[in-house]
Amino acid sequence: MQRYFIDPGQFGDETVSISGEDARHISKVMRSKPKDKLIVSDGASREALVEIVEILPQQVSARIVEQLEGSGEPRVHVTIAQSLPKGDKMEIIIQKCTEIGAASFLPFLSERTVVQYDQKKEEKRTARWRKIAKEAAEQAHRSKIPAVVPPVSWKSLLAELPEHDLVCVCYEKEHGLQLRDVLKPFAEKMQSQNHGGAPRVLIAIGPEGGFTEHEIGQLEAAGAVSVGLGRRILRTETAGMAALTCIMYESGEMGER
Structure with a gap:
């Protein structure tokens, strides 16, 4: 319907x-x-x-x-923090991650961002992103439209991290700690603490060239955990979808437990 x-x-x-x-x-x-x-x-x-x-x-x-009682919203509030990718990739990220269950999108600028930031065009581009989120939410029978904000600076991204219960940085050079290693104990911790409201998780994704080691250091200093997504290298437009799907599965959103 x-x-x-x-x-x-x-x-x-x-x-x-x-x-x-x-x-x-x-x-x-x-x-x-x-x-x-x-x-x-x-x-x-x-x-x-x-x-x-x-x-x-x-x-x-x-x-x-x-x-009706809305039932299309996940039990975990996930923000996709995405370094601005080239072309129309951000549109694809917003569309598909909205379908999967993202609650908000935080585009940001990083050292290896290739896209030329033009503040005059941001209002029009952000309006288009919000329209895509609305249409995807309708298609997926969501009860809420994910929030989409205009691109923020690197400094603003770092300032946003403490507002979340868990921040994971998807990093292709991380061969030790994997996303699964972080999600299972986090889910158990949230259950044992009887967390009030939906737990807030932020997933940070780098641009086509990835994060620099300096940026990873700054993110970790701000409270983020660097994680890998397996043995394969994912494109920037794929990484967020993969990580979000893992979170939805681990939180029981891919079928009731």
């Missing part, structure tokens, strides 16, 4: 109003008709099964059939 995110103000007591691109998608792409059913969410606290009442060119009105 098709799912759409709407602003909280579009929710009424008994009806909802869907406008803009979503209304056009319902009428022109899906060719929906009155009495067809949809799922709508405000991305926070309300989610409902609704039945279309009226379809206009710029607005769709529907009545609430049933209030």
Whole structure:
């Protein structure tokens, strides 16, 4: 069943109003008709099964059939901190990691970042990233849209690390400690401490050329743990997806335990 995110103000007591691109998608792409059913969410606290009442060119009105309890969010809050990659790789990372279960994205600049940072273009690019996250969240039946912020500096990334319960840096030269070695004891620790709220994990991924040894040292000094992802070298756009999948599996998100 098709799912759409709407602003909280579009929710009424008994009806909802869907406008803009979503209304056009319902009428022109899906060719929906009155009495067809949809799922709508405000991305926070309300989610409902609704039945279309009226379809206009710029607005769709529907009545609430049933209030739903959102169940599409993981039990662990994972932030993908990604050094800006070349081309459209960031779009792929956001799309696929949203489907897998990432809660937020933190693009950043590092020593080997190749992309030329243009602040004038950032607003437009960030808006596109957020649109991709929204569409991927709808497709994956998420209850919330992952947060996507504009690229931050290296200094800002380091300042963000203490806000998380676990920070892992995926480093291709790490041949000792592996991600699995860190995730199992972390999951056990969170369970034994009866952690209030979703545990917060940050996964840091370097650019195409990887992190420098100096950067790894700074990350570890700020509380991060350097981990490997096995014996194979992964591309920058693959590493985050692989690490996130491991976290989802280890936390029970790939099937109830």
